[in-house]
Amino acid sequence: MKPMSLLIDMLIILEVTIKYIEAGKHNKKQKERNVTTQVSVYEIKLFLSNILERRNSINVINEKENLLEKKENQHNLGIKEIQNKDLWKREKNHLGKQAKKNTIDEGDQLFKMGLKILHQSKSQKQKAEAYLLFAKAADMGNLKAMEKMADALLFGSFGTQNVTAAIQLYESLAKEGSYKAQNALGFLSSYGIGMEYNQAKALIYYTFGSAGGSMMSQMILGYRYLSGINVLQNCEVALNHYKKVADYIADKLEKSEGIPVEKVRLTERPENLSSNSEILDWDIYQYYKFLAERGDVQIQVSLGQLHLIGRKGLDQDYFKALYYFLKAAKAGSANAMAFIGKMYLEGNAAAPQNNATAFKYFSMAASKGNAIGLHGLGLLYFHGKGVPVNYAEALKYFQKAAEKGWPNAQFQLGFMYYSGSGVWKDYKLAFKYFYLASQSGQPLAIYYLAKMYATGTGVLRSCRTAVELYKGVCELGHWAEKFLTAYFAYKDGDIDSSLVQYALLAEMGYEVAQSNSAFILESKKAKILEKEKMYPMALLLWNRAAIQGNAFARVKLGDYHYYGYGTKKDYQTAATHYSIAADKHRSAQAMFNLAYMYEHGLGITKNIHLARRLYDLAARTSPDAHIPVFFALVKLETVHLLRDILFCNFTMRWKWMNLGHTLGPHWDLFVIGLIVAVLIFLLRNHYG
Numbered sequence: 001m002k003p004m005s006l007l008i009d010m011l012i013i014l015e016v017t018i019k020y021i022e023a024g025k026h027n028k029k030q031k032e033r034n035v036t037t038q039v040s041v042y043e044i045k046l047f048l049s050n051i052l053e054r055r056n057s058i059n060v061i062n063e064k065e066n067l068l069e070k071k072e073n074q075h076n077l078g079i080k081e082i083q084n085k086d087l088w089k090r091e092k093n094h095l096g097k098q099a100k101k102n103t104i105d106e107g108d109q110l111f112k113m114g115l116k117i118l119h120q121s122k123s124q125k126q127k128a129e130a131y132l133l134f135a136k137a138a139d140m141g142n143l144k145a146m147e148k149m150a151d152a153l154l155f156g157s158f159g160t161q162n163v164t165a166a167i168q169l170y171e172s173l174a175k176e177g178s179y180k181a182q183n184a185l186g187f188l189s190s191y192g193i194g195m196e197y198n199q200a201k202a203l204i205y206y207t208f209g210s211a212g213g214s215m216m217s218q219m220i221l222g223y224r225y226l227s228g229i230n231v232l233q234n235c236e237v238a239l240n241h242y243k244k245v246a247d248y249i250a251d252k253l254e255k256s257e258g259i260p261v262e263k264v265r266l267t268e269r270p271e272n273l274s275s276n277s278e279i280l281d282w283d284i285y286q287y288y289k290f291l292a293e294r295g296d297v298q299i300q301v302s303l304g305q306l307h308l309i310g311r312k313g314l315d316q317d318y319f320k321a322l323y324y325f326l327k328a329a330k331a332g333s334a335n336a337m338a339f340i341g342k343m344y345l346e347g348n349a350a351a352p353q354n355n356a357t358a359f360k361y362f363s364m365a366a367s368k369g370n371a372i373g374l375h376g377l378g379l380l381y382f383h384g385k386g387v388p389v390n391y392a393e394a395l396k397y398f399q400k401a402a403e404k405g406w407p408n409a410q411f412q413l414g415f416m417y418y419s420g421s422g423v424w425k426d427y428k429l430a431f432k433y434f435y436l437a438s439q440s441g442q443p444l445a446i447y448y449l450a451k452m453y454a455t456g457t458g459v460l461r462s463c464r465t466a467v468e469l470y471k472g473v474c475e476l477g478h479w480a481e482k483f484l485t486a487y488f489a490y491k492d493g494d495i496d497s498s499l500v501q502y503a504l505l506a507e508m509g510y511e512v513a514q515s516n517s518a519f520i521l522e523s524k525k526a527k528i529l530e531k532e533k534m535y536p537m538a539l540l541l542w543n544r545a546a547i548q549g550n551a552f553a554r555v556k557l558g559d560y561h562y563y564g565y566g567t568k569k570d571y572q573t574a575a576t577h578y579s580i581a582a583d584k585h586r587s588a589q590a591m592f593n594l595a596y597m598y599e600h601g602l603g604i605t606k607n608i609h610l611a612r613r614l615y616d617l618a619a620r621t622s623p624d625a626h627i628p629v630f631f632a633l634v635k636l637e638t639v640h641l642l643r644d645i646l647f648c649n650f651t652m653r654w655k656w657m658n659l660g661h662t663l664g665p666h667w668d669l670f671v672i673g674l675i676v677a678v679l680i681f682l683l684r685n686h687y688g
Helices: 003-036 041-074 079-120 124-139 143-155 163-175 179-191 199-212 215-227 235-255 282-293 297-309 318-330 334-346 355-366 371-383 391-403 407-419 427-438 443-455 463-474 478-491 495-507 511-523 531-547 551-563 571-585 588-600 608-621 623-649 659-663 667-687
Strands: none
Touching (some): 079 124, 079 143, 124 143, 143 495, 179 199, 179 215, 199 215, 215 235, 215 495, 235 443, 297 318, 297 334, 318 334, 334 355, 355 371, 371 391, 371 407, 407 427, 427 443, 443 463, 478 495, 478 511, 495 511, 511 531, 511 551, 531 551, 571 588, 588 623, 608 623, 623 667
């Protein structure tokens, strides 16, 4: 590295370190300032009760004023008096309108201030400040602030969850045309949370919400028409709804890369959620920081990436991201150089937009053959940022990066051939590159593939494929952030808050949220639904998750029908679900359960040979199944041998003997216990 380049890098590192220290001091001062302006949940609740009371009072006052006006109109006291009254009314109306305008303006300002604080908040105290401002703005009649307060009450975002108060606010807002309130009321009606369970009413609310512009309502209706939930299944209608949401998401993705949200499955680690790989444990994060400071370049780049986009439960922090990238770049990391170039290209608080600096770092990374750096140079030439627009150069760099497997470069190549930017339009090549990028989950590539399938451009039109692809894009919306808040609420023991958030996401068609909601309902720890409703609702959600390919959910459906949870006992249906899970998903649990049913002839024809085969298959499929399969086979063979002896040699004499009558309905468990006891006895004698 040249001395001048080294000096510049050192100055940048110094500048970032100073900014980092200043940011820390600013946060400390802010905390000190917050001590003098502490906000209590009581104050917010007080404002909320004032809002509800005021809205009721306004309705009463309006009714009284209407009655007074009718009475005044009946008493005509002469032309002069009428003129004076009209003049007084005009002045009164003018002053009223002016006062109302001032209140609305002040409410808007308070709402914007609250929103800004909420987006920047990193502590509960700052969050409280934001909600106090929302409460004040809502008290002044600001509809957006009222929506925020209603959401906070429903999801327990701040303070105690209060579904009843949330519904009161939503109903009041819905009358004024709030599409967010319409969507929320549809969701609550769909689950019967705080309201009557009414799918027809839910559908009406969602329809009004989507007509008003609710992206959530559009997505819910798209999923309902795709799956035929309380509506006739209609792919074209589903396509129309999903396309509107996907267009909205794609527009945002073109401006900045989407932030992937960690979707923790509660079913996978119910005992130890803190060890879930989707969320970075605080102790592990501290260990990574220690390694990064000791000079571990790979960890430095990883921490930089996590802070750049806010992954694994960490806050998005551009200063920390740049700090770690610069340390790694100084050590020669091409990836770090490329990410620094990306930060300067997009611009943020730590790295203000600078095309020249971006070009410098992209070039440094590209010279080392780095795919991200090559893609970055391609972007600069494609958009003409700091250099003249040059499609030939852009194509060259994109091709080099695409050959190295970088999905963003593959997408850019696809887009060039799709739009004819600097090359002849070639939909086949466009499809090829979009498909390659989509295999790595590149969201815009998935969006354009959906567009091609929806219109039949370059491929045979397929409504179903287009809808499935659009659905994947829609699930990248900002509402997916609720996965994290729902997970942390569950982890903190706030089950009701977690359930409501997962249930809303489940309604929108997220398979992970459907299985998580069903899992919480099955535990019967939630209090916002009656206990008798929990199993039927869980069964419904397990079914929706199973249809979307969740093997665990499919086994659960078998269990529910086998034991009669939330439905009548139905061995035949249970066997059908276990068969699907065994054949389609290779589930060892399903194989074991199905083997047991074949062994005892439950819902299906008794078949000992098929039972043996399925037991063996379960053991080969999963190591965890070895021990239960061993005992099941020992029991099966022992009982089968006993029956052969009884029926072959003493058929008539022992005809009266029936193990079920003699040893009770759980005779098989008795036999297993006996076998275990014999094995323990033999092992003790052997080692004794």
